[in-house]
Amino acid sequence: MLQIFSISNRRYLGNKYKLLQWIRKIVDENCVDIHSFFDVFSGTGSVSSAFLDKRLVVCDMMKSNYLAALCWFSPEKIDREKLMAILEYYNTLDTSHENNYFSENFSDTYFDKATCQKIGFIRDDIERLYQEKNVNEREYGCIITSLFYAMDRISHTCGHYDSFIRDGRYSGTLEMRMPDNDYCLNPNNVILCADSNLIADQEEVDVAYLDPPYNSRQYCDAYHLLENIAMWEKPEVYGVARKMDRTKMKSRYCKSDDAALALGELVQKLKCRYILFSYNNNGKKLQCRSNAKLTDEEIVEILSTRGDVTVFSTEHRGFDAGKSEFNKDNAERLFLCNVRR
Numbered sequence: 001m002l003q004i005f006s007i008s009n010r011r012y013l014g015n016k017y018k019l020l021q022w023i024r025k026i027v028d029e030n031c032v033d034i035h036s037f038f039d040v041f042s043g044t045g046s047v048s049s050a051f052l053d054k055r056l057v058v059c060d061m062m063k064s065n066y067l068a069a070l071c072w073f074s075p076e077k078i079d080r081e082k083l084m085a086i087l088e089y090y091n092t093l094d095t096s097h098e099n100n101y102f103s104e105n106f107s108d109t110y111f112d113k114a115t116c117q118k119i120g121f122i123r124d125d126i127e128r129l130y131q132e133k134n135v136n137e138r139e140y141g142c143i144i145t146s147l148f149y150a151m152d153r154i155s156h157t158c159g160h161y162d163s164f165i166r167d168g169r170y171s172g173t174l175e176m177r178m179p180d181n182d183y184c185l186n187p188n189n190v191i192l193c194a195d196s197n198l199i200a201d202q203e204e205v206d207v208a209y210l211d212p213p214y215n216s217r218q219y220c221d222a223y224h225l226l227e228n229i230a231m232w233e234k235p236e237v238y239g240v241a242r243k244m245d246r247t248k249m250k251s252r253y254c255k256s257d258d259a260a261l262a263l264g265e266l267v268q269k270l271k272c273r274y275i276l277f278s279y280n281n282n283g284k285k286l287q288c289r290s291n292a293k294l295t296d297e298e299i300v301e302i303l304s305t306r307g308d309v310t311v312f313s314t315e316h317r318g319f320d321a322g323k324s325e326f327n328k329d330n331a332e333r334l335f336l337c338n339v340r341r
């Protein structure tokens with residue numbers, strides 16, 4: 001019997017799973033006449049999942065997040081029985097004689113060899129199904145998302161792919177599950193894979209929600225493995241962490257000398273009535289990798305160019321691989337800009 005998985009069953013740096021009710025409440029209590037919601041830096045898509053009753057525009061520059069957003073929010077119809085049959089087939093498959101791109105490059109790193117043989121086989125097979133038009137784009141997104149979540153449950157890591165635990169004690173079996181996405185969606189939802197700064201004015205919306213990276217940790221570094229699988233161009237990988245070339249994948253929001261400039265440009269372009277900006281920092285712009293690239297003052301100054309700004313805050317211990325104690329300076333904040341007409 002196939003199990004199901006939900007959007008929040010994934011480890012992702014800076015995800016907002018624990019803040020959804022709070023974010024929704026701020027919108028419900030402070031914004032009027034809201035019919036559309038633009039998740040401008042969507043990541044896992046968790047925040048969009050709190051606004052399923054709105055028309056959604058969902059964007060992330062990473063293809064792995066785009067495929068997940070198709071799975072959770074695309075209005076394209078999916079054949080659930082066909083999907084279940086495909087996922088069940090992958091679960092019963094013997095791939096112990098398979099050799100493929102994934103097993104050749106990743107065996108005994110984040111996963112043992114048997115799991116890598118299976119991941120590579122499944123990914124090749126999904127591509128074939130899609131190229132031969134046996135699955136539509138959303139079904140393709142659903143299967144690859146199922147693979148990401150299956151990998152995430154057993155990867156021998158601290159939750160991201162900057163490194164793996166080198167004790168060789170792998171455990172767990174790769175288990176494909178069915179996404180819990182059998183809900184109503186607005187037929188005009190739009191899913192985008194792009195640098196948000198380039199497409200910011202493409203859609204007119206009521207609320208634009210901004211949750212950019214807040215330190216120098218590039219998501220393409222932490223999730224290179226998922227991005228490799230999403231793109232499936234089988235690039236050369238190198239180093240202990242087996243990363244591919246990511247020079248074209250870097251975000252301006254992770255760079256001290258560019259983050260404020262990028263935010264300023266984005267804020268000017270957005271076509272919306274409210275801008276809701278999520279940020280977690282200690283208010284000081286330090287050079288350390290884990291410290292924020294924007295100060296509260298810079299954020300307020302940039303948002304104020306479009307309208308009045310109100311700041312809301314709550315205590316939240318972000319996903320940090322479970323190492324540090326809760327730090328009061330780590331409070332999550334939402335900056336709400338009521339855009340001038």
Ligand SMILES: C[S@@+](CC[C@H](N)C(=O)[O-])C[C@H]1O[C@@H](n2cnc3c(N)ncnc32)[C@H](O)[C@@H]1O
Pocket residue numbers: 012013014015016017040041042043044045046047059060061062065194195196197211212213214219220251252253
């Ligand atoms: C803090 S995470 C968002 C987390 C998300 N709200 C969630 O709950 O999962 C920031 C996201 O911004 C994306 N990103 C960074 N720079 C971007 C850009 N210029 N355009 C679009 N997405 C970008 C990253 O890939 C990452 O997924």
